[in-house]
Amino acid sequence: MGVVRSAITTAEQQHRVYKAFDWIVIPIVVLVIIGAFHIHFMLTAGDWDFWIDWKDRRWWVTITPITLIFFPAALHYLFWQHFRLPFGATLCCAGLLAGEWVSRVVNFVGWAYYPLNMVVPAEIIPMALVLDSVLLISRSFLVTGVIGSMIWGLIFYPANWAIIAPYHVPVEYNGNMMSIADLMGYSYVRTGTPEYIRIIEEGTLRTFGESVVPVSAFFAGFISVFAYFIWVGIGKALAKTIWVKKL
């Protein structure tokens, strides 16, 4: 087709076209991230995120950071490599939280009638801010992957501590010790979640009492490092501009 002729003639028109493009592309990016990231997250770590009595010291702390880093890493590649925009992780996590909160309030509370403090989602913004900041400061996927992802895993539980601590106060209920969270799970009946499929820490003979959260968080950070690099690669693969004549 040779040289492409321009559709405009003045700088003012160019400016207007660019602004128009910006204003329509932003909602598109936000909406697709909410949709795609939410379905990924709810079907990999959703059960721990839905219920206050699944937010334990071992599984929740391990699984959430690992599966949560997939999309932030992919968007780090797309946004940073192509546009030098340093907010891929924060956009992902804020979008996920927006989608979760709408659904929890309108569906879990408004339709299924669970109390909101039973179905409150995990807090994930602090991790995202750190991951983005490390990328912005280091300007390196390698440094972000190794250091940022480790911090990402380590600060997940502390970030949520203030929210879940009130539910870990013990109560004596019919002669048994339960946490408030356990009691809520016991009281508000879930037909699809009998007690035996609740995947939470139950203790082992090789566990040494107080070290559960630190060990889990450290392990989550370690696996997040690998997940980060894999997902930067997947982000790169999906951002490839391939054209073919026919399939």
Place this chain on the structure above:
Amino acid sequence: MGEPTEITDVDVSKGLVGAKRIAIIFFVVLATMVAWRVYQQVFAWEKGLDSFEAEFDVYWMNLLYTQWILEFTAAAVVWGYLIKTRDKDVFNITPQEELQRHFTLIAWLFAYVWIVYWAASFFAEQDASWHQVTVRDTDFTPSHIVLFYGVMPCYILAGVGSFLYARTRLPQFAKRLSIPFVIAVLGPFMILPNVGLNEWGHTFWFMEELFAAPIHWGFVVLGWTALALGGLFLQIIPRMVQLTQLEEELTEDMND
């Protein structure tokens, strides 16, 4: 035919987004989704708990059949219209026309992702809440009917529509296939057929309702493909830069 159209002096830069067009898409989709949600609120608890009752047939199975008829009709009409009215002289359009059509494509993509939000985020997680208040006695629960057979076909309609629009109206997409575009439309499309795997698994093994169960991971992998929209925009943007270049280097303060 064959003669390149003359460049006119019309200023195409105004109203490119089509605020009215976007507003219509936004509110039509919103109204449809709210209607589904209100219907559920009113009839799920009253008529949707026991699928063996006659009223379940009336209120829920009839909704399902109505949706199927409407969706197949809409897909045939919309996709058929886009193909029937294709631009047969697509390589000879003016740059102005091409720029405007790019923004129409972007409006299609907006419709697509706006429905994807409702399907993949809102109604998908809603299904988790319904699984916790019933022990299902059918694959066609009030939440499944709306999610799998109502909302998901809607975004497939818009997604394939956007692909067909580009294929038939834009020179860049008419002469070759964009792989990221194919992935971004076909992957989420395959979420619907993946219901086959999902219901097969749930029907023959009682999986309880662990939402993170491996039987659900097919949806996850197909959801990832939406990230290919990034690749699509990386194909659209350079073309739009070409269409909006200026003869001489002019700089203008863009920070407002």
